[in-house]
Amino acid sequence: MTHLVQAIALGLLIGGVYALMASGLTLIFGVMRIINIAQGAFLILVAMLTWWLWHETGIDPILASVVTTPLMFGFGWVAYRLLLSRIRGSSASMSVLLTFGFALVIEGVLNITAGNKFKSATPSYFEESFRVGAISLPKAQVFGFLAAMAVLAALYFVLTRTWTGRAIRAATQNPSGAALVGVGATGTAALAFAIGSATTGVGGSILSVLYPFFPASHYDWISRLLGIVVLGGMGSLPGALVGAGILGLAETLTATYGSLNWSTLVFYIVIMVVLLIRPQGLFGAKLREDTV
Amino acid sequence: MSRLRALPRAHLIAGLCLVVLVLYPVVNPWQPYPQGVMLLAFLLAIQASSWNIISGYAGYISLGHSMFLGLGSYTVGVLAVRFGVNPLWVAPLGGVTAVIIAVLIGSVVLRTRGHAFVIITIAMLLAAQIFAVNLKSITQGSDGITLELPFWDRDFQNIPFYYVYLILLVLTVLFSAWIRRTKFGTGLVAIREDEGKAASIGVNTTRFKIVAYAASSFFIGMAGGVYAYYLSFINPVGSFAILGSVTIVLATLTGGRGTLYGPVIGAFIVQVVSEAATVYGGGSQSRVLLFGLALMVVVLFLPKGLLPTIEAWWRRRHPEEVEYTDQTGALSRAPATTTERVRAELAAVNAEDAIAPGEILLDVRGVSKRFGGLTAVDNAGLTVRKGTITALIGPNGSGKTTLFNLISGGMAADSGEIWFDGRRIDGMRPWRRGHLGLGRTYQVTRLFKEMTVQENVVAPLPDSRWRTMFSDAVGGHEAARARELLDIVGLGRFANQPAGALSYGQQKLVELAQVLMLEPKLILLDEPAGGVNPSLLGQLTEVIRELNRSGVTFLIVEHNIPLVLDLCDPVVVFSHGAPIAEGPPERIRTDPLVLDAYLGDDWRPAEDGAADEGAGESDRTETATREAVQ
Incomplete structure (x- = not known):
């Protein structure tokens, strides 16, 4: 019983972090119908940066996101303006290929600059835990979860309570309608891409503490995050939250009752089962086909 | 009419190239290195041509296509070691495994329109790797499988592999050409252009896409079987490498997605350039960076690929009068x-x-x-x-x-x-x-x-x-x-x-x-x-x-x-x-x-x-x- 509660608690903590990481991806997809395969590489890039900051200055890795988040915001904005805006209007598959190429470039650059070795930021609280009754919650997980929740709340606030957020949501739902009322498509898209990238600022910082990583780790991460997005329904933020929770639980439960080796695979199986029953994902809307 | 005239010419050139490739080891038998490069180019061309069926004709991008190469390798590797048969005899079974897996994945993911497919293909490649690492009783885990050495005399070097791959390549291209000629092929292009419309004119889009995915996997699986024998050693990381998928995508895109010969031309270009980069440009370390940059450049500046670009240029040079308003x-x-x-x-x-x-x-x-x-x-x-x-x-x-x-x-x-x-x-x-x-x-x-x-x-x-x-x-x-x-x-x-x-x-x-x-x-x-x-x-x-x-x-x-x-x-x-x-x-x-x-x-x-x-x-x-x- 304790095992189960422990696994569920851990699963939800990890799920919260996954939710943050996937939210940026689903936001970008929702607004631009772009699947940003480079999102995983962004995460690893931030993790590297965080690790380096921590290693050089001793600054707390999770706190380092105060630096990395605006950095990634700018990075995303520039990337959109320089690269993705050039293929606006061509098919969605081209954006997949472009961001895939971008991910490889980031991986390649990291390979050369940072080396092909596993790294992990280990702050002082790395091996400590909070004890709640019989279960123990590692401090790093708790801090990561809290940071993720704070950012998700901020993101939710921006999307629902500010003009910028309304513009982004308007562009998500009806691009041409949004353009008519003064919401420029390119500007909004760049903004959404920048915000989506900025979420990796916190996500990557948390990652650097919770998981060992090396340049090629981004494949594992992007496939997990994309899995979450497909499971929840492409472009749906609530879907990303639920999908992330399911991934977190699937991983910790498999690790507790089975073997860690199979945990990712269990998640993929969950996705396939869900897609078998609901091809559009849990919260996904069926594409409406129109004649005009 | 220009198409009708251009078509046989393209086949003629392809035929000439084939004759040259067939004769090459005979003319120049004592050069294992260029033969090795050619052989790998054949392998890449087989994969690119196959990938082109689902991702070129039907427009559904698969980023995990090298999975089928690995599946073929493992099928053949396991069977060959277990039952002591020569890998070449069971290589077609590699293709069969690939088709079965493709049908299974396809029937889950390809029922809807949209983007789930590309995502799942990446996930499945990684899932296959996890299977290969963890199913130790069958795959021997991370240790990999060592196969017997080729049965022929060492003097023949890799020439038999050269011809096996060349034959497979010819079969793949013929297969792809045949598909494009059928109503199935026309339906696939229709799906790429407008899937909703395709469905309304009787194209069973679900079935078409699944069959296309399966068709795009068979020859890769078979080639994977032969590849295991060629390498005589397979392991999970090497067999299910995402970089393999990248080269497939890059080759097809460079040559021209959706065309018959584009993927083959692209494969030769990518293989030769990548070989040159390994030799002259800092070794395989920089390969990821190079492929990434190349992919971005092609998408941004040559989105249609070489062959269609040249074709369009040719048509501009030789315009043809059609009186549309007559x-x-x-x-x-x-x-x-x-x-x-x-x-x-x-x-x-x-x-x-x-x-x-x-x-x-x-x-x-x-x-x-x-x-x-x-x-x-x-x-x-x-x-x-x-x-x-x-x-x-x-x-x-x-x-x-x-x-x-x-x-x-x-x-x-x-x-x-x-x-x-x-x-x-x-x-x-x-x-x-x-x-x-x-x-x-x-x-x-x-x-x-x-x-x-x-x-x-x-x-x-x-x-x-x-x-x-x-x-x-x-x-x-x-x-x-x-x-x-x-x-x-x-x-x-x-x-x-x-x-x-x-x-x-x-x-x-x-x-x-x-x-x-x-x-x-x-x-x-x-x-x-x-x-x-x-x-x-x-x-x-x-x-x-x-x-x-x-x-x-x-x-x-x-x-x-x-x-x-x-x-x-x-x-x-x-x-x-x-x-x-x-x-x-x-x-x-x-x-x-x-x-x-x-x-x-x-x-x-x-x-x-x-x-x-x-x-x-x-x-x-x-x-x-x-x-x-x-």
């Missing part, structure tokens, strides 16, 4: 015999029906469709009797096109039943309805613009038989039939032009020919006269009348009231999502309800009806001409 040409009629034959066919299809003329063919019962707060179709009932040309008129936004979408299956109704030809069809997928003999055209034409006019008309499938699916689309019966249908609508001379180059009115006629390919019992026409100039319009109404005489029933949405009153009987008037009146045209034009809701005061019988009608008509035709000019 009215006499456009309106030239088919020989009477052709028209007769098609009419007889349609008459036969419609005569064998259980439903007699005058009875109900289409029955819409209490159907509703809401979009959020807007009820577009509100508990609507509508019957279309066999043999009629029924009109559906009403103001803009009254739900006519939505009703069409519900009938043809583009959208699902929220409630109500739709019966066609004695069967309930509202739960059926669009292509099933097409196979039953229900065809439609669109308000804004939805032709497959990158296909030729001829291909557009060949694409529809009148039934769900596999034989039809794999029948020849370029020559033979289907192509001849498409030509006849094009002659009937008077556009035979444009058969080899890209559909996107035709005028709007001509596109409407092509769309009608496309529907006729379905051997339809009922044709839904959505504003057939919109944007069509008067002479083409005359042509169109004549075609409709002729087809109707052969037994084809029509349901027409149209705003050109004189045309409707002239052509159709009965006329149904729609307003606010439901019919408000139905009857013969004479009664409808004087019905006070209809005058209030739609026709307006111009049609009030109190005034001079005849003069008014004339004025209305010239007005209409003026608008039509103007639109056609635009």
